[in-house]
Amino acid sequence: MTLKKHLHEKNRASWNAATPAHNRHKVDQAAFLRGGGSTLFPEELALLGDVRGRTVAHLLCNCGQDSLSLAALGAKVTGVDISDEAIAFARDLSRDSGLVADFERSDVYDWLESSRAAGRTFDLVYASYGALCWLSDLAGFLRGVAAIIEPGGRLVTVEFHPVAAMYDEALERRYPYRGDETVVETSGVGDYVADGGDALSPSGFRRGGDDFDNPYADYTFPFGLGDLVTGCAGSGLLVERLEEYDHANGARLFHALREASGRTWRFAENAPSFPLMFGLVARRTGA
Numbered sequence: 001m002t003l004k005k006h007l008h009e010k011n012r013a014s015w016n017a018a019t020p021a022h023n024r025h026k027v028d029q030a031a032f033l034r035g036g037g038s039t040l041f042p043e044e045l046a047l048l049g050d051v052r053g054r055t056v057a058h059l060l061c062n063c064g065q066d067s068l069s070l071a072a073l074g075a076k077v078t079g080v081d082i083s084d085e086a087i088a089f090a091r092d093l094s095r096d097s098g099l100v101a102d103f104e105r106s107d108v109y110d111w112l113e114s115s116r117a118a119g120r121t122f123d124l125v126y127a128s129y130g131a132l133c134w135l136s137d138l139a140g141f142l143r144g145v146a147a148i149i150e151p152g153g154r155l156v157t158v159e160f161h162p163v164a165a166m167y168d169e170a171l172e173r174r175y176p177y178r179g180d181e182t183v184v185e186t187s188g189v190g191d192y193v194a195d196g197g198d199a200l201s202p203s204g205f206r207r208g209g210d211d212f213d214n215p216y217a218d219y220t221f222p223f224g225l226g227d228l229v230t231g232c233a234g235s236g237l238l239v240e241r242l243e244e245y246d247h248a249n250g251a252r253l254f255h256a257l258r259e260a261s262g263r264t265w266r267f268a269e270n271a272p273s274f275p276l277m278f279g280l281v282a283r284r285t286g287a
């Protein structure tokens with residue numbers, strides 16, 4: 001895939017518009033984090049392992065709720081996101097929650113390149129839940145990630161499954177599984193927080209403003225699991241774990257899903273189903 005930075009800038013506008021709409025549904029997030037609340041799910045906690053004292057680059061971190069939840073566990077976190085609104089919110093949330101993390105606004109490709117040039121390295125690189133689909137050049141991203149991971153350090157990701165990404169909410173087949181130069185244009189980042197209710201708002205969910213209509217289209221870049229694993233192999237990242245899950249954390253991806261315990265959604269028992277999420281851990285090899 002070739003890098004499509006002009007489309008990243010369009011996505012920046014779409015995320016800037018959607019971010020305030022998302023946050024207005026979430027009740028006092030700073031108090032939630034200050035009181036010991038966490039937005040992390042068991043899957044990423046298991047894959048990340050003990051983060052105490054680790055340097056973590058949380059890429060495509062959105063408003064920093066997960067970054068600050070990692071900071072509360074003792075990680076030294078740098079969150080990176082292209083959205084001005086998301087990074088401004090994350091900085092405010094850090095200040096108001098008393099949890100310390102650095103937040104940097106940048107296209108992740110520029111950030112990876114400037115970090116590599118400056119010799120910055122991290123023990124862990126983490127990206128999750130609707131992050132990888134925004135990368136117009138997944139292999140290039142993985143090369144950039146490998147360059148900023150300490151030898152022996154790891155890339156960890158937990159993502160919605162690319163099979164699930166082929167379907168719309170009504171389970172109609174709408175999108176390709178993958179495609180080398182495929183771009184999916186939709187009418188803009190929507191208010192999926194309104195649909196997720198408590199599942200995406202562990203601090204408390206507030207209804208209202210549900211008529212959000214994003215004036216800025218968005219552009220995503222479908223990838224397959226093979227693209228990710230092969231991209232890791234080509235970047236000196238040794239895949240140690242690839243997990244697939246039959247539930248979706250924090251998101252009702254399809255109307256047909258039923259709410260299960262712990263802010264998750266899954267297909268009804270005996271209904272046709274397919275994996276809804278995957279998790280990957282890859283270790284940087286070499287000196």
Ligand SMILES: C[S@@+](CC[C@H](N)C(=O)[O-])C[C@H]1O[C@@H](n2cnc3c(N)ncnc32)[C@H](O)[C@@H]1O
Pocket residue numbers: 008011012015060061062063064065066067080081082083086106107108109127128129130131134135
């Ligand atoms: C679904 S959110 C990820 C949410 C994340 N799991 C979290 O911790 O809340 C996707 C994020 O990717 C960001 N993004 C999209 N394209 C980007 C790019 N080229 N560089 C950096 N961030 C990008 C968006 O601004 C948005 O905040």
